[in-house]
Amino acid sequence: MKQLVNLVLASVIAVPVFGQTSPKPPNSAERAQRQVKALTTLLNLTSAQQQQATSLYTSAAKAEQAVHQSEKDVQESLHNAIKNNGSVHGAGDLNQGEGRRCFLSDSLCRAAK
Numbered sequence: 106m107k108q109l110v111n112l113v114l115a116s117v118i119a120v121p122v123f124g125q126t127s128p129k130p131p132n133s134a135e136r137a138q139r140q141v142k143a144l145t146t147l148l149n150l151t152s153a154q155q156q157q158a159t160s161l162y163t164s165a166a167k168a169e170q171a172v173h174q175s176e177k178d179v180q181e182s183l184h185n186a187i188k189n190n191g192s193v194h195g196a197g198d199l200n201q202g203e204g205r206r207c208f209l210s211d212s213l214c215r216a217a218k
Contacts, residue, residue, distance in 0.1 A: 133166030 131139065141158045144150055150158065 133163065133170070137162035137166060 137159055140162055141150075141155050144158055145155055148154075
């Protein structure tokens, strides 16, 4: 009987936990709006200053997205080069001399031996 009570209690507790979904992260416009709202509260920004801050945060978010995409592209290129034992554009041959593989610059590769 005690085991049955424990089982029922555990299932009652577990169902709401597993049924929850994680919230979506805010998009760049929502983040900018929150940041400007916080700055307005702290610094008593005028409407002109709020517009400038919104513009700055929006521009920064776009630049961040571009950098993130570039990083993803480089990572994918490196992954494909490793998978194919090839070279990455601008990184030279990954298979450097005597059958050794080195992903670091040549001097760092020698130091890592």
